[in-house]
Amino acid sequence: MLVDLIQEAVRIEGPRGPLAGALAYTEDAALAACLLVNPHPHMGGRMSNNLIARLAAELPSAGLIALRFDYAGVGESPGEPIDLYASMARFWATDTAPEDPLMIEDARAAAGWLRSQAGLPVGLVGYSFGAYAAASIADADTIGLAMISPTLTRHDFSTLAACAAPKLVVYSDDDFATPADATQRWAGSLPNLRGAHRLAGGNHFFRGQEDRVADLCRRFFAECAGGSP
């Protein structure tokens, strides 16, 4: 990133109480805003996540305001403490947690907050479970939906068949949540797909590949927002 980045801690009203968030932007006029939706908290999903943090740092260079946040009760967000063991017990057995629908509502609230505060069109980037959450809240106003390692083997993404927003899919060769060949086929069936990128030598966590993923997203959203990548 060659421009000065401004980072601002924010507090978002969520359905379960306030959510801790962080805005990242530059002094230049922004073209759009982008919400970053975290992986599942039981899998390290916090706004400090390696990939989420890198996306937040890189997207502003394409004229975007990036917002990342922690789900209620996770990371820096206050909230009712969950019964972690009960939640983990279900997550261990089923790959879903009782809090999953609530986290989607957190994401919806964050997107609404970003839209109202920025006064700009909003795009969504979701990573892992966050891809499912982002897909769940995408609507007609969504200018772009980037899904990184979407959890195809865990969640139902069928609502996207009716989602007209431009889409980007980023996935890896070796990803337990997103088998590469199946992801390729699935991506090919999505309406308004702008790109499906398979990263060689990676897995679900993109350690060491954060820049590559961020660059793909930055170009995608710049195009969606009508700016230059």
Place this chain on the structure above:
Amino acid sequence: MNRASQTGFILITGSTGFVGHYLVAELLRRGRRCAVLLRPPLVGSLGRLGALLGELGVDAASAMAEERLVGLEGDLAEGTLPGDRWSIDAVVHAAAVTAFEPDAAGEPYRTNVRGTRHLLDWASSRGIADLHLVSSAYSCGRVDRPVAERFNARPDGFHNAYEDSKHQAERCCLDWGRGGPRRVTLHRPSVVVGEWGTGRATKFGGFYLSARAAEFLDRSFPDRLDPRRMNIPLRLKGRPGECQNIVPVDYVAGMIAAIVTEPARHGRVYHLVHPDPPSNARIKSAFEHYFGIAGGRFVPPEDFDAFDLNEYERRFYEISRPIEHYFLDTPTFLRDQTATVEAQTGIGCPAFDLAAIERLLAYAQSAQWGRRRRPPGMTPGCALYFEAFLPAHVGRSQVARMTALSAVMRFIIEDEPDGEWVCRFDGGRLSTVHRGRNGLPEQFGYRTTREVFWEAVSGRVPPQDLFLSGRAEVFGDVERALKMAMILHAFTREFPCTPAVLAGLGRSSCSST
């Protein structure tokens, strides 16, 4: 099909005890399948037993994997005994509390008598007809005649509560034996001491108390050249020709195993005592030679003035008083039936010459008389965490609620010597902790350094963050590994651990072994 797979199990109580673990090792060597009754948490007790057996050259992990050794969770004194999953052919009851004086908890009667009754009730309910009680030659109590290898229904009193409790346990067993087509075998060792060849022991009461009293004299004169070392004004209450009937633990275990595994030898009483025990004079000579001291002299009990003790005598008797009567009132034990087994098997009770006694002393001193003994084979640090802290805490943690949690995982601490462990969770319970490269194949694992390991188990840093930041690696089923990392993080927040916490755990472990 080998012999082991054709037979049921021999249930052993007291298997982590001094005689008990030697006996389990001997039975396993003889190809017998052993079920060991262990106090909860089972995994911790199994870990201790595995380490003890490892010191005797028996691979407990392999024995467990081949179902030649199984652990059954239960508590004799509480009467919580296991179900009927395993077929038990015989019971060897070696669990005992050896405290001489009664305590507030009701020991030694609680374990030695009530526990025996619980075991007998359980054996009845299971239709077990073959019972072996590891009793004591001193269950005879006060006697002034040679003690035969049979039950004495009318003893003349006891020196202490331990003798009384063992006599009561014998009576319970014999009464039980008359309640059906059952056979009861009584194994009565005398004072069990360390292995004859090495001196190795895990319990340092009895005979060792007099050795510790001698060590006190040694330490009273730190200057080895101090002439007073060789002229200590110590009167020893007893007669030089009286004998101390000590027997090596490996002899005792070998004999019990030989009797248990041969049905023709069942239904008798065996005095597992030394046929030629060392005299007080020989033991005194060995102590003096070993510690480099001299000066003590025997005084007949009738001439001994217990109210006129010098400072050395006072301290000496403070230490050795619990066993004082064994220097004064040593019965003669008849051992015809035992000698028959010895002749049949070739097992002999080796002589306690000066060198053998000194080996006992050397081992006991190296083990600090059991005061600071760590679980065998365990080094401080990560090993204590995996082999003691985890087994002790997982069952008490919320992880135990996660009944769907079944997984086998490996932990590799790269800069820890021999720093590799496999942990198996079954239904939320930590069922196995195996140290070393072999063992259970893992589904996933973690690889890191000691520094990062301590950071993680402190509960301060989520292990997932350590992975995502590249400070720890996962392998195998990465998804499961990451999920488990979250569970482990919750555990570390519930039970944070540091080296200082482990140091405390190490001390408490030591005091109980």
